[in-house]
Amino acid sequence: MKLWGGIGQMNDEELLLGAKSGNRRNLSKLLSRIENGKFSFDKHSDVWALGVTGPPGVGKSTLIGKLIERWTAAGEKVAVLAVDPSSPVSGGAILGDRLRMTNSDIGESVFVRSLATRNHPGGIIPNISDMINLFSYCGWSRIIIETVGSGQSEIGVIALANRILLVDGPDRGDMIQAEKAGIMEMADIIVVNKSDLPRAKLTADLISESLSLGSVDSIPVFVTSALENKGIDDLVVCLDSLVPNESRKNLRIRQTLLSHWTSLAISNPQFDKIIIDISNGSKSISESIMSLIELIQNEVKP
Ligand SMILES: Nc1nc2c(ncn2[C@@H]2O[C@H](COP(=O)(O)OP(=O)(O)OP(=O)(O)O)[C@@H](O)[C@H]2O)c(=O)[nH]1
Numbered sequence: 001m002k003l004w005g006g007i008g009q010m011n012d013e014e015l016l017l018g019a020k021s022g023n024r025r026n027l028s029k030l031l032s033r034i035e036n037g038k039f040s041f042d043k044h045s046d047v048w049a050l051g052v053t054g055p056p057g058v059g060k061s062t063l064i065g066k067l068i069e070r071w072t073a074a075g076e077k078v079a080v081l082a083v084d085p086s087s088p089v090s091g092g093a094i095l096g097d098r099l100r101m102t103n104s105d106i107g108e109s110v111f112v113r114s115l116a117t118r119n120h121p122g123g124i125i126p127n128i129s130d131m132i133n134l135f136s137y138c139g140w141s142r143i144i145i146e147t148v149g150s151g152q153s154e155i156g157v158i159a160l161a162n163r164i165l166l167v168d169g170p171d172r173g174d175m176i177q178a179e180k181a182g183i184m185e186m187a188d189i190i191v192v193n194k195s196d197l198p199r200a201k202l203t204a205d206l207i208s209e210s211l212s213l214g215s216v217d218s219i220p221v222f223v224t225s226a227l228e229n230k231g232i233d234d235l236v237v238c239l240d241s242l243v244p245n246e247s248r249k250n251l252r253i254r255q256t257l258l259s260h261w262t263s264l265a266i267s268n269p270q271f272d273k274i275i276i277d278i279s280n281g282s283k284s285i286s287e288s289i290m291s292l293i294e295l296i297q298n299e300v301k302p
């Protein structure tokens with residue numbers, strides 16, 4: 001029998017075998033190896049991944065908690081990747097702990113992993129797609145990625161999912177950011193949460209209206225209260241029957257490509273030096289881009 005401490009010595013194949021048969025510690029270890037660039041897993045399977053994004057504090061984690069309850073009750077295994085969870089109550093690991101504490105059956109079918117972008121150059125976590133593939137390979141049938149905000153790196157992350165849910169609060173102002181950032185174009189479903197507060201319905205109507213004016217084809221807009229458990233069942237039905245949209249696929253690939261490219265550039269050890277070269281006039285922007293391409297090429301070569 002292996003001692004607990006032995007897990008660090010296990011090779012990738014041993015860990016993978018355990019993770020596939022339900023060993024959470026093995027899965028966790030492999031996720032760390034992926035995060036640290038020590039293991040890659042690009043085996044494609046029929047992945048079901050949902051990106052959940054939206055402005056801070058609109059109730060994304062609370063809503064995800066409700067989705068988890070519904071899905072685990074229906075026999076699904078739900079994995080959550082919480083990128084930069086900021087909510088002390090429901091974010092990241094605490095969400096998982098709470099679910100495990102309240103219902104051990106649910107706990108077994110839920111896996112929550114927090115990822116901090118501050119640990120990575122340029123705020124971009126590489127290889128999240130490998131994590132998604134790994135979850136799927138290990139039998140996790142619902143994979144959720146939560147991000148907050150609408151910066152380039154968040155969009156790059158969310159675009160890795162093949163379904164996107166944009167969550168807004170009852171205050172319309174926040175959503176404008178998402179529109180500007182182009183997240184709305186990638187969203188398959190929009191939810192206005194906190195319907196127990198005034199203006200949520202009005203906000204949903206305004207969003208539907210602005211969608212019908214634009215070029216975006218019909219995106220369902222739901223109104224929910226995660227707090228009062230309202231509107232969740234309809235949302236789950238819609239999510240379950242959602243077929244990944246082909247026309248949005250290229251938009252997502254575009255975002256993924258851009259964020260990976262940025263990540264490669266920023267994480268290059270010469271990046272800061274190149275900036276100094278531009279700053280003191282010894283290199284032009286186009287010369288610097290050529291240098292970067294060359295550096296990246298040499299790095300990527302086996
Ligand atoms: N009134 C009301 N409050 C809600 C609802 N859903 C969530 N909240 C509250 O809103 C606050 C933020 O909820 P979170 O679920 O952490 O929101 P979030 O969008 O995940 O937050 P970040 O990850 O920090 O961006 C908490 O105090 C929740 O209890 C809702 O439907 N109605």
Ligand SMILES: [Mg+2]
Pocket residue numbers: 060061062085086087090091092146
């Ligand atoms: Mg959250």
